[in-house]
Amino acid sequence: METGKALETSQRILDVAELLFVEHGFAGTSMRQITSAAGVNIAAVNYYFGSKDGLFQAVFERRAEPFAQLAIRKIDELTTNKNDHSAIEVAQAFMTAAMEMGSNPEYGGLVFVKLLARSYVEPNPVLKEKLPQRYGELTRKYLAALSHALPHLSNAEINWRFHFMTSAMFNAFAGNNVMRLFMAQPLVNARDPQLVAEMLMPFIAAGLNSPAAQ
């Protein structure tokens, strides 16, 4: 098991499947599309991943794992090296993690962000059960750090702001523009992660630091 040829085949399946899942969704992508684009036999997916569901899980975890590790490392660095930190620094830690993933071709570049953006709109049974308990640490640490930086906000409001922040970030990096549905030419160009980050930062920073509701 897992000798030379096998790794190459399963990896090629993962690469192709990731792109197709992002573009057409899970239900919209067939096994035959995947295997023929990857140049492998149709039975290879079941051989290596057990099922189409198993393939999706493998595709997702290949990106989620390093992202979670990276994001956790960033927030740990921030909270241990300084006695105090600002909300902006917390946002920056999260965004840096996303950007390092998005600009590293080894991690699939921006495909990973699009996969995430798609996954949380398109509820896959695989994602509902197995992943949350595995990556709960990530969310907990960021919420705690935000809460420490914004002591005037209730826990509920901290959660909401984290939600707004991540929505804006992921959709910006993934290039998901709601108003694209209402306008022919795209308003913004999400190709350059560096530019996206520059545009995002003042918006996020001000949003996080804004006074409590009503």
Added chain:
Amino acid sequence: METGKALETSQRILDVAELLFVEHGFAGTSMRQITSAAGVNIAAVNYYFGSKDGLFQAVFERRAEPFAQLAIRKIDELTTNKNDHSAIEVAQAFMTAAMEMGSNPEYGGLVFVKLLARSYVEPNPVLKEKLPQRYGELTRKYLAALSHALPHLSNAEINWRFHFMTSAMFNAFAGNNVMRLFMAQPLVNARDPQLVAEMLMPFIAAGLNSPAAQ
């Protein structure tokens, strides 16, 4: 054509299809699921809407049309009744339109927001071509109003902020939480649109009014 029974049947198909498309996506919903849940014959969809694609377009436009009209009316009211307006008032106009749709059962309630949130992540060929030119007016008017309220920002930056705003809004109302993928229990409760709006407003307002990038 279009006598009593027909309207009832096609409407029931639209209602059921909308819910299923939102829950399972376009590719993930079959004609037989739709027609059996609606209690109509399988051939009824093709009879009334021509095809599955035609059904999706009908489902989408039934909501997009009144929303666009409402949103345009709100921004027109704001820009004509006052010589000057703030960015917050522009955001409020947009949000009020979304909320009036979301709280009106005749417009499907929050289903409409979820449909929108899903549609711009899941690119449907129907949406790519026909809709943008039809609803371009909406986006153009809001961008112009924002630009007037924030003269210190470049056009590019105005576009980005509108993008961030709509991303945060739609995902908040639709209950699409990225971090739900990483955490078992949901962080926030998106059931009450009034509460969502209260939490959103300070964040959005501060984000829009923040100083220009770098």
Added chain:
DNA sequence: TTAACTTTCAAACAGTCGTTTGAATTTGAC
């Protein structure tokens, strides 16, 4: 070379897909 094991392959499995057909039924106007 033999042997055990991994990987690939073409073919077929039972279901489901969206769509079409032509006949049966219902409807509304005269």
Added chain:
DNA sequence: GTCAAATTCAAACGACTGTTTGAAAGTTAA
């Protein structure tokens, strides 16, 4: 009640779905 149009229906269309099978080919170590 008659007639034509609108609507519903069961059945079937060919194409495609994810998965399984058992044999063929390839790989590795003794």
